[in-house]
Amino acid sequence: MPVDLTPSQALGLWHEVTLQQVHEDGRDLTLRQLAILLEIYLVPPPHTVRGLAARLGVTKPVITRALDTMGEQGLVTRMRDERDRRNVVIKRTVDGALYLERLGDLIIAGGRKLAP
Amino acid sequence: MPVDLTPSQALGLWHEVTLQQVHEDGRDLTLRQLAILLEIYLVPPPHTVRGLAARLGVTKPVITRALDTMGEQGLVTRMRDERDRRNVVIKRTVDGALYLERLGDLIIAGGRKLAP
DNA sequence: GACGAACGATACGGTAGCGTAACGACAGCC
């Protein structure tokens, strides 16, 4: 069930949601950070630093830094993989799920608001 | 003609588009910068620094800085208002229009790709 | 002409991101 949008609707939706985000998001995530967060929550685990780096096409330090920041904000957690202690497994958190739920609501509301 | 999305579709759309953006956008605009750009191109002129600041709920230096950066990248231009030389009028550019057109395509493609 | 208000820009100190390069910890294999 694909979603078909006109160019005007597509940009209008982005406009509305971005505006709301800027207005009320005290967190101010980077585009990259948001992409990482969505990847973690929408794609089945496990997630590793290396995997995320490859998926986003960025270097590993970018992932480490983003996880540091988002970890401090409680959006994600890291745990060492006990089966292979070189790996780090990235875990979801309740706060992270709530944050994305809120973003989803924003997007849905933005879509409803289009071209009145 | 509003657009109705399920929570899964909403976040899926954001996921897809954000991922693409991170992959291929060499410009790496901030969330605020993108909001400003969309505001300038989707809302009828004239646009002023003060007006944009009020609309986004941020301070004026934020707008000035964003216009500096996006100006260097050719996405917007500034001109003094000759009728009231205290004001600065923000103008659109061809490059800016192309950039947003490209973003629109990305969003539309993302929507089509949902839930295969 | 002088004064107050409005506008956008700038200065300042601080914070957080970036890319490149190097690092320590660990696993697998000989």
Place this chain on the structure above:
DNA sequence: GGCTGTCGTTACGCTACCGTATCGTTCGTC
């Protein structure tokens, strides 16, 4: 046990953004 390769992290120098406060210019009014 020692080598090699793979993890994720850290170090370094740099750039860009942040908020607050202040500045110079211009307008409107007296």
